[in-house]
Amino acid sequence: MSNFILLAIGASAGGLIRWQIENNLLCNVIGTLIIGILVSMKSKKELHLLIGVGFCGALTTFSGWIMECIELMSANQFMKATQLIFMTLGLGLIAAILGFAIGYGIKHLKLFQSQSSIRRSEVRQRF
Amino acid sequence: MSEEASNYYSILLITIGAISGAWVRWKITENIQNTYLKSWSTFSVNIISTFFLGLLLSLLGRIESADVKINLSLLIGLGFLGSLSTFSTFIMDLLETMFNQKWKQSILLLLSSIFGGLLMASLGYKLGNQ
Numbered sequence: 001m002s003n004f005i006l007l008a009i010g011a012s013a014g015g016l017i018r019w020q021i022e023n024n025l026l027c028n029v030i031g032t033l034i035i036g037i038l039v040s041m042k043s044k045k046e047l048h049l050l051i052g053v054g055f056c057g058a059l060t061t062f063s064g065w066i067m068e069c070i071e072l073m074s075a076n077q078f079m080k081a082t083q084l085i086f087m088t089l090g091l092g093l094i095a096a097i098l099g100f101a102i103g104y105g106i107k108h109l110k111l112f113q114s115q116s117s118i119r120r121s122e123v124r125q126r127f
Numbered sequence: 128m129s130e131e132a133s134n135y136y137s138i139l140l141i142t143i144g145a146i147s148g149a150w151v152r153w154k155i156t157e158n159i160q161n162t163y164l165k166s167w168s169t170f171s172v173n174i175i176s177t178f179f180l181g182l183l184l185s186l187l188g189r190i191e192s193a194d195v196k197i198n199l200s201l202l203i204g205l206g207f208l209g210s211l212s213t214f215s216t217f218i219m220d221l222l223e224t225m226f227n228q229k230w231k232q233s234i235l236l237l238l239s240s241i242f243g244g245l246l247m248a249s250l251g252y253k254l255g256n257q
Contacts, residue, residue, distance in 0.1 A: 007153055008146045015145025015210050016138060019201075028214040035215040052215075053153050058145045060214035062173040063180040064205075066244035070181065070252065073245075085241060092218045 003049055010054020017059055024064040025088055029095045031060035036099020041107045137201055144206015148176075152211050163232070166220035169213065170240055174247050176212035180204060181248035185255025 018027045035056040038048065065088055072081035156168045183204050190196050217240060224233040 004150070007149055011145045011149030011210055012142040014149075015141050015206055018209060019137075019141050019205055031215040032218050035219060039219060049153075053156075054149055056215040057152060057213040058149050058210035060216075061209040062212035062214050062217055062240075062244065063177040063208050063248075064212075065214060066177045066241075066248050067180050067184065070245060070248045088214075089237075089241075092214060093222070096215075096218045096222055 003046075006046055006050040007054045010050045010056075011058040014055040014058030014060075018061065024061055024068060025084070025091070028060045028065060028088060029091045031056040032092045033095040033099045033102075034059075036096040037103040037106070038099075040100040040103030136198075140198060140202040141206040144202045144208075145210040148207040148210030152213065156216075162220075162223060166224065166232075166236055169216045169220055170236065170243075173212045173217060173240060174243050176208040177244045178247040178251040180208045180212075181251030182255045183208070183251075185252045188256075 014031070018024075021027050035052055038052050038056070043051075065084075069081045069084055072078075072084065152172050155172055156165060159165045159168050183200070187196050187200060187204075190199070221233055221236055224230075224236060
């Protein structure tokens with residue numbers, strides 16, 4: 001499939017989900033968690049384009065986050081604006097590291113795989 | 128327009144905006160292999176879209192028709208600029224500099240993104256109100 005179609009599918013899904021959730025903080029955290037998983041699994045280029053560049057890129061937004069801070073500041077709510085900045089950054093970093101851990105678990109510790117499929121691959125390795 | 132029809136119309140606007148935003152971001156960042164330049168290309172995309180979001184919001188205040196206002200904010204604000212800017216890649220770039228223990232660069236990237244973003248957004252907003 002052409003690269004553009006992969007990107008378009010991911011981006012439209014990400015954009016529409018952000019529209020439905022109506023919460024930039026939540027979208028940013030979810031998107032960062034997913035891209036963390038993807039990056040640590042060292043996925044193929046096509047999957048990175050679909051989910052990383054397309055879906056997560058469109059689901060998360062930098063401009064919306066900063067604009068929310070500006071709106072709070074112009075309403076003289078400096079405390080809330082500072083809170084939003086630090087909370088988004090902190091939760092984003094935690095989500096990314098959690099994503100790295102989950103991705104590592106899936107790839108190396110063979111989590112989320114049934115025992116029989118692990119046994120089958122062990123048998124295959126032995127012979 | 129009936130409620131259902133306007134819902135489909137909103138979906139169409141957001142889809143068009145989100146796809147074009149992601150495409151522009153991909154084209155800008157695609158061919159850069161150098162990790163140093165990569166993080167700054169994400170930075171510039173984010174800063175530019177923040178500027179235009181500020182500009183858009185102030186310009187929307189001048190438009191009288193509520194329908195046009197909503198449609199433009201869905202197409203350009205939520206769709207195009209929301210998708211053009213990205214938080215997830217920003218965090219990935221930030222963590223990459225931290226894992227490589229390039230602390231100066233991570234602090235520079237962090238501070239310039241946040242303060243640059245705030246500055247550009249208010250600049251765009253002011254410009255639209257001129």
